[in-house]
Amino acid sequence: MVIQSKQNRKIKQIRKLFTHKRRELEKCFVFEGKKLFEEALKSAVPLEGILVARRFMDVNRHQLDAISSEVSIEVVENHIYDQLSRQKNPEGILCVAKYFDFQIDLQHARHLLLLDEIADPGNLGTIIRTADGVGYDGIVCSEKTVDFYNDKVIRATMGSFFHIPIYKADHFEAFLQGLKHQNFFVCGTSLNGNSSPKSPIPRHSKSALILGNESHGMRPQIETLCDFSWKLPIYGKAESLNVAVAAGIMMYLTVIGDKK
Amino acid sequence: MVIQSKQNRKIKQIRKLFTHKRRELEKCFVFEGKKLFEEALKSAVPLEGILVARRFMDVNRHQLDAISSEVSIEVVENHIYDQLSRQKNPEGILCVAKYFDFQIDLQHARHLLLLDEIADPGNLGTIIRTADGVGYDGIVCSEKTVDFYNDKVIRATMGSFFHIPIYKADHFEAFLQGLKHQNFFVCGTSLNGNSSPKSPIPRHSKSALILGNESHGMRPQIETLCDFSWKLPIYGKAESLNVAVAAGIMMYLTVIGDKK
Numbered sequence: 001m002v003i004q005s006k007q008n009r010k011i012k013q014i015r016k017l018f019t020h021k022r023r024e025l026e027k028c029f030v031f032e033g034k035k036l037f038e039e040a041l042k043s044a045v046p047l048e049g050i051l052v053a054r055r056f057m058d059v060n061r062h063q064l065d066a067i068s069s070e071v072s073i074e075v076v077e078n079h080i081y082d083q084l085s086r087q088k089n090p091e092g093i094l095c096v097a098k099y100f101d102f103q104i105d106l107q108h109a110r111h112l113l114l115l116d117e118i119a120d121p122g123n124l125g126t127i128i129r130t131a132d133g134v135g136y137d138g139i140v141c142s143e144k145t146v147d148f149y150n151d152k153v154i155r156a157t158m159g160s161f162f163h164i165p166i167y168k169a170d171h172f173e174a175f176l177q178g179l180k181h182q183n184f185f186v187c188g189t190s191l192n193g194n195s196s197p198k199s200p201i202p203r204h205s206k207s208a209l210i211l212g213n214e215s216h217g218m219r220p221q222i223e224t225l226c227d228f229s230w231k232l233p234i235y236g237k238a239e240s241l242n243v244a245v246a247a248g249i250m251m252y253l254t255v256i257g258d259k260k
Numbered sequence: 261m262v263i264q265s266k267q268n269r270k271i272k273q274i275r276k277l278f279t280h281k282r283r284e285l286e287k288c289f290v291f292e293g294k295k296l297f298e299e300a301l302k303s304a305v306p307l308e309g310i311l312v313a314r315r316f317m318d319v320n321r322h323q324l325d326a327i328s329s330e331v332s333i334e335v336v337e338n339h340i341y342d343q344l345s346r347q348k349n350p351e352g353i354l355c356v357a358k359y360f361d362f363q364i365d366l367q368h369a370r371h372l373l374l375l376d377e378i379a380d381p382g383n384l385g386t387i388i389r390t391a392d393g394v395g396y397d398g399i400v401c402s403e404k405t406v407d408f409y410n411d412k413v414i415r416a417t418m419g420s421f422f423h424i425p426i427y428k429a430d431h432f433e434a435f436l437q438g439l440k441h442q443n444f445f446v447c448g449t450s451l452n453g454n455s456s457p458k459s460p461i462p463r464h465s466k467s468a469l470i471l472g473n474e475s476h477g478m479r480p481q482i483e484t485l486c487d488f489s490w491k492l493p494i495y496g497k498a499e500s501l502n503v504a505v506a507a508g509i510m511m512y513l514t515v516i517g518d519k520k
Contacts, residue, residue: 023488046364072364105469108348114491122382126502126504126505129498129501129502130498130502130505130506131496131500132496132498133494133495133496133498133500133501134494134495134496135494135496136494156497158498158502159498159499160496160497160498163496163497163498164496164497175276197516198516232512234393234394235394235395235515236391236392236393236394236395236396236420236423236424237392237420237424238389238390238392238393238418238419238420238423239391239418239419240393240418241389241508242386242389242390242416242418242504242508243384244502244504244505245386245389245390245504245505245508246508246511248505248506248508249503249508249509249512250503252492252509253494254460256457
């Protein structure tokens with residue numbers, strides 16, 4: 001049975017999952033595209049269902065048949081899919097998955113990334129992708145950091161969402177204090193910090209690098225908990241760097257410190 | 261006279277400048293927001309005209325009066341402005357400026373950034389911002405790199421558009437060959453390149469760093485012209501980094517090489 005109407009119950013349910021409120025209620029989230037679908041299959045993320053446009057089913061029937069015993073697959077007319085989709089050029093596959101609980105192994109973690117009120121979904125997704133790329137062990141978000149189950153975040157991670165543990169701290173300050181008790185070197189970043197072209201994190205130290213909000217940086221109560229406040233030197237006329245770029249450079253500098 | 265209609269000739273003219281075709285015809289471009297307006301005033305960019313919403317004029321009359329002898333200022337009803345605006349939260353100021361011809365002083369340039377078919381305006385804007393931030397001397401775009409006069413590009417630069425020379429090469433390959441004759445070390449970047457956590461550019465060398473398209477990287481004919489093809493080591497499971505993040509890390513590594 002191919003879904004023919006945008007009033008179909010499942011279509012309406014999925015549309016609601018693009019909102020934060022509904023995701024929190026159902027503990028489910030959605031993402032689109034073949035690449036993310038394949039990365040999700042390789043991961044431990046629990047898929048609830050898959051919605052495919054007729055054109056996608058026609059081309060990928062074999063791959064979908066192979067998983068049809070494990071997950072429910074619905075087919076929908078192309079134009080209904082395209083109305084629902086948030087992609088610019090809808091590929092024709094959308095997955096619904098359950099919230100998961102990737103635990104970060106703090107005992108063995110070497111490098112953590114902490115995000116204090118990052119607001120832009122594209123920035124958060126790009127930061128997750130980079131943290132994966134440089135081999136960080138996990139990401140912890142503050143209460144008000146944008147929801148990482150937002151479909152724009154997941155899209156910008158290009159699959160890294162399914163590679164690296166990410167977690168929202170219900171009590172970010174307390175979590176940070178806990179890290180300090182476990183001998184993590186807590187390195188904040190701030191435009192008012194100490195300028196250094198190299199990572200200030202001591203060799204062989206476990207570390208937590210904190211990036212703050214795009215406009216306001218870290219909150220003052222977070223900054224006071226830091227062992228060091230780091231600023232990348234700016235050599236040109238720009239006042240600051242994009243937070244995802246700054247995060248990328250800083251994370252990279254902390255890991256190449258290890259490899260020397 | 262406050263403009264009352266969206267059918268007003270000036271409003272229609274400005275709306276057309278959001279398209280590449282019209283910009284090329286008139287050799288004019290538009291950008292919005294107070295920050296960019298102020299950066300443009302500090303620069304040598306020739307402003308043609310300014311359009312402000314009534315609410316913006318009410319609050320910033322003093323600042324606008326001070327420049328009203330040099331540039332024409334039109335006031336428009338708030339709702340007309342908001343319909344025209346491309347900002348999510350329209351501030352109420354839009355500038356029209358003439359294409360400019362920032363020359364790059366190749367004689368004295370130390371670090372150039374070359375962009376081969378970057379497609380996304382947000383990426384290009386972020387890369388321009390970072391190139392400014394790390395103190396690069398100029399940016400040269402290939403024929404098919406997204407138009408840097410696109411308003412989304414300029415917005416993402418956060419003002420750096422007015423700080424660093426940027427130029428479109430009509431013959432990118434020939435330009436690159438010219439740089440080689442002038443003893444620039446041409447460093448391409450590629451996922452198939454030589455992995456190095458440090459900049460491969462020889463100390464004291466003039467250099468051109470090339471970043472390629474988000475999906476396909478540099479074109480093969482560009483890659484063959486490179487003195488070195490550089491890949492950042494990836495320590496995690498991501499296949500690649502976002503191009504603006506990779507550009508940021510690589511540019512940073514090339515400039516800190518100088519400062520040691």
